[in-house]
Amino acid sequence: MLAEIAGLSDELWNAGGSMTVGQFRAQVLDKYPAMRDKKFKIAVNQRILDDFVSIETPAEIALLPPFAGG
Amino acid sequence: MEKVHKPKKVFVQGPISPDFVAKSIASHQSKTGIGAHAIFLGQIRADQKEGGVVTGIDYTAYEEMAEQAFHDIREAAFARFELTCMHIYHSLGLVPTGEISLFVFVSSPHRRAAFEASEYIVEEIKAKVPIFGKELTGDSGHVWKENT
Numbered sequence: 001m002l003a004e005i006a007g008l009s010d011e012l013w014n015a016g017g018s019m020t021v022g023q024f025r026a027q028v029l030d031k032y033p034a035m036r037d038k039k040f041k042i043a044v045n046q047r048i049l050d051d052f053v054s055i056e057t058p059a060e061i062a063l064l065p066p067f068a069g070g
Numbered sequence: 071m072e073k074v075h076k077p078k079k080v081f082v083q084g085p086i087s088p089d090f091v092a093k094s095i096a097s098h099q100s101k102t103g104i105g106a107h108a109i110f111l112g113q114i115r116a117d118q119k120e121g122g123v124v125t126g127i128d129y130t131a132y133e134e135m136a137e138q139a140f141h142d143i144r145e146a147a148f149a150r151f152e153l154t155c156m157h158i159y160h161s162l163g164l165v166p167t168g169e170i171s172l173f174v175f176v177s178s179p180h181r182r183a184a185f186e187a188s189e190y191i192v193e194e195i196k197a198k199v200p201i202f203g204k205e206l207t208g209d210s211g212h213v214w215k216e217n218t
Contacts, residue, residue, distance in 0.1 A: 043132070046132075067216075
């Protein structure tokens with residue numbers, strides 16, 4: 001659902017210095033305002049992290065919409 | 071020595087067939103220490119949505135992370151319950167209404183561990199594995215499914 005908003009399934013994100021997960025989330029919402037009313041978690045190198053955690057670059061970051069397995 | 075459980079393939083393309091479930095049961099006949107199997111099957115429900123009735127779910131996953139999450143759930147279940155063996159299969163791609171998308175199969179010497187482990191595993195999968203489901207409705211509509 002987030003890929004539908006962005007129009008792509010992955011992209012290269014230029015950090016321009018160190019940032020936290022929360023700062024990254026803010027940048028994503030700036031670029032894609034339609035994601036503001038979507039719920040998603042952020043996984044860095046396949047681990048879901050809280051907003052205060054710093055992202056060590058380079059990193060694989062994933063936006064994870066609500067899970068629907070089962 | 072600790073028993074090491076190798077990562078197993080969980081994802082299958084499309085629905086899980088009843089024949090596959092039957093064969094899985096049959097393949098345990100030689101493991102005579104088992105006294106109880108518990109099986110959970112998740113089936114696609116024809117929910118009524120705004121855009122119409124659900125005709126199927128198209129599953130995708132963040133696969134690498136999902137495989138790791140399944141592995142962690144397996145390890146935790148083996149640590150918590152007295153299990154002889156455990157198999158988990160989940161569909162990717164389209165699963166039509168009425169067909170099976172999740173197959174959890176646990177075996178134990180005794181029933182209590184089998185019952186409890188199967189519930190634990192299913193709840194953990196729903197909460198922790200990055201699998202996404204697009205519920206298809208009508209001709210071209212869809213709603214993204216969300217576990218509650």
